Amino acid sequence: MTTRVVFKKASRWYGPVMALNDVSFELGPGVYGLLGPNGAGKSSLLKMASGQLRPSQGTVELLGRPAFGSPEVFHAVGLCSDTDAMFEDFTGLQFVSSLLSLNGFDRAQAHKLATEAIEIVDLKDAMHRRVGGYSKGMRQRIKLAQALAHQPEVLFLDEPLTGMDPQNRKRISDLMKRLGDEGRTVLVSTHILHELEQVTRRVLLIHNGRVLAEGDLGEIRDLLDRHPRSVRIKAKDTRGLARELVTLPDLVSLNLEDATQNLLAEIRKPDAFFTKVQEVSATYGVEEMWVTDENLESVFSYLVSK
Amino acid sequence: MSNESTPLAIRPTWPGARDVFAISIERMLPRPRSFWVFLLLALPVLLAVLLRIYPPKGLPLTGFELYGVVVALFFVRNLLPLVALLFGSALISDAVDSKTLTYFLTRPVSRLSIFLGEFMAYLVTVLTLTVPCVVLTYLVLCVGTPQGAGFGAADLVRDLGACALTLFTYGAVFALLGVSLKRPLIPGLLFLFVWEGFVANFPGDAPNYTLSAYARSLIRHRPSEEGLAELFSKFFGVGESVLTLGIVGVIALALAIWIFSRREYVISS
Numbered sequence: 001m002t003t004r005v006v007f008k009k010a011s012r013w014y015g016p017v018m019a020l021n022d023v024s025f026e027l028g029p030g031v032y033g034l035l036g037p038n039g040a041g042k043s044s045l046l047k048m049a050s051g052q053l054r055p056s057q058g059t060v061e062l063l064g065r066p067a068f069g070s071p072e073v074f075h076a077v078g079l080c081s082d083t084d085a086m087f088e089d090f091t092g093l094q095f096v097s098s099l100l101s102l103n104g105f106d107r108a109q110a111h112k113l114a115t116e117a118i119e120i121v122d123l124k125d126a127m128h129r130r131v132g133g134y135s136k137g138m139r140q141r142i143k144l145a146q147a148l149a150h151q152p153e154v155l156f157l158d159e160p161l162t163g164m165d166p167q168n169r170k171r172i173s174d175l176m177k178r179l180g181d182e183g184r185t186v187l188v189s190t191h192i193l194h195e196l197e198q199v200t201r202r203v204l205l206i207h208n209g210r211v212l213a214e215g216d217l218g219e220i221r222d223l224l225d226r227h228p229r230s231v232r233i234k235a236k237d238t239r240g241l242a243r244e245l246v247t248l249p250d251l252v253s254l255n256l257e258d259a260t261q262n263l264l265a266e267i268r269k270p271d272a273f274f275t276k277v278q279e280v281s282a283t284y285g286v287e288e289m290w291v292t293d294e295n296l297e298s299v300f301s302y303l304v305s306k
Numbered sequence: 307m308s309n310e311s312t313p314l315a316i317r318p319t320w321p322g323a324r325d326v327f328a329i330s331i332e333r334m335l336p337r338p339r340s341f342w343v344f345l346l347l348a349l350p351v352l353l354a355v356l357l358r359i360y361p362p363k364g365l366p367l368t369g370f371e372l373y374g375v376v377v378a379l380f381f382v383r384n385l386l387p388l389v390a391l392l393f394g395s396a397l398i399s400d401a402v403d404s405k406t407l408t409y410f411l412t413r414p415v416s417r418l419s420i421f422l423g424e425f426m427a428y429l430v431t432v433l434t435l436t437v438p439c440v441v442l443t444y445l446v447l448c449v450g451t452p453q454g455a456g457f458g459a460a461d462l463v464r465d466l467g468a469c470a471l472t473l474f475t476y477g478a479v480f481a482l483l484g485v486s487l488k489r490p491l492i493p494g495l496l497f498l499f500v501w502e503g504f505v506a507n508f509p510g511d512a513p514n515y516t517l518s519a520y521a522r523s524l525i526r527h528r529p530s531e532e533g534l535a536e537l538f539s540k541f542f543g544v545g546e547s548v549l550t551l552g553i554v555g556v557i558a559l560a561l562a563i564w565i566f567s568r569r570e571y572v573i574s575s
Contacts, residue, residue: 051412052408052570065314068570071416071417072315074414075314075414083405083408085404087329089333089336098328099329102317102409104414146409
């Protein structure tokens with residue numbers, strides 16, 4: 001395997017705050033998910049991987065060189081950062097092609113590559129408009145275009161699907177998969193497990209600056225499924241619904257909240273539970289359903305305690 | 307397309323700087339800051355127009371001498387250092403504040419190229435704003451006077467050179483301040499109005515340690531100081547002034563690049 005990104009006992013702190021703690025892993029070709037709740041250290045890890053931050057301890061290598069202080073690697077590295085910053089007065093095409101010129105492409109090459117990348121992210125119709133006037137989803141896509149345009153071997157994508165509609169999420173997810181299949185290394189961060197499942201099965205689980213687990217998404221999914229999740233349901237006939245749900249094997253507890261008359265269920269396998277609720281929703285008049293700890297924080301705390 | 311066999315080499319300094327410049331100039335020139343600075347620089351032109359329309363009675367100066375006073379006092383002594391502070395100190399911090407520095411730092415260009423590209427964009431921007439104002443001031447005060455517009459044209463060219471050198475030196479000093487301090491504006495203002503403003507006019511050797519005294523020495527066609535003013539206005543030779551301003555500018559620029567090349571920029575969302 002061609003190893004392109006190597007973290008060796010890398011730590012990073014900002015003053016007294018530890019952002020990343022003793023992290024070691026290696027990445028070769030393919031798509032890797034970086035999964036963790038907000039504040040877990042995903043962005044710090046990506047910034048170190050992409051040479052923006054130097055490790056306080058340990059080493060980070062990108063394409064065989066120290067990631068920090070080796071700008072030459074950016075011929076073969078693309079970054080879509082989490083910051084919503086761009087050259088606001090530039091058009092989409094101008095934005096991407098001017099960044100390509102920094103890679104050494106001449107005007108004609110830059111124009112060609114920029115147009116191709118913009119087509120890939122489906123922004124061709126808007127490429128002559130100012131990026132300052134783009135919607136959130138369009139801004140994400142043009143950021144992605146500038147990361148892809150020079151066809152890098154390694155791509156770092158920090159929350160790339162933020163603000164995109166379902167159609168474009170699917171398009172970009174497929175694109176990430178394709179890039180991985182082509183032999184590129186794609187490290188994509190997210191705090192939404194479901195998004196990652198559509199792209200890859202290889203993940204790094206990160207929490208409180210530590211990589212908790214590294215491996216197949218299925219194993220992590222199993223771990224997550226063992227952790228009870230709380231679901232709150234608002235329905236017209238909560239008692240009838242409760243009678244229906246109480247027979248489910250993975251139900252841990254079921255309560256009727258006094259104040260709201262909502263049903264509060266603790267479950268182990270959310271997918272099976274959601275399917276069941278969907279089946280009977282018309283019968284019992286289910287109006288709303290929400291997972292109270294969808295935030296990965298609680299799940300990760302659970303994993304840490306295991 | 308990049309692949310495993312692509313040789314990874316940093317881009318040469320000047321082509322990299324040129325490409326950074328091309329991006330930066332498009333972002334720097336059309337900013338509101340440029341508009342306000344242009345208005346500031348246009349104030350001497352307005353003053354020149356007023357002096358032509360309502361010439362003060364008994365003023366013992368020709369139009370050309372008056373132009374010399376305006377260039378020395380308003381442009382070189384006060385406005386250009388202020389403009390250099392506004393632009394120079396924000397050279398890198400603007401890109402940090404707007405979070406766009408990441409786009410430069412994650413491309414195969416050296417930090418030296420990035421800084422030089424930004425500095426060139428600064429120089430071109432401020433010269434684009436300054437040159438028309440100086441030329442207009444000259445034209446307003448000299449055209450139609452008994453000496454004629456052609457008189458002192460060579461001095462105008464030299465004055466533009468003096469303005470460029472002033473902007474270069476102060477710009478480099480304030481760029482150094484900008485990469486060294488988080489909030490460079492107040493220290494910059496103190497430097498301009500306390501150190502440069504007062505010390506340059508002290509008697510004795512004190513003005514040797516100010517940029518202002520060398521910069522004003524480049525304007526040779528102003529009326530000479532008389533009496534007490536002469537005592538408090540030290541002037542240097544043109545060669546000495548050019549050399550001093552040039553050396554200070556280059557040293558400040560080198561230090562600023564050295565700091566910028568080693569600094570880590572934490573840009574978060």
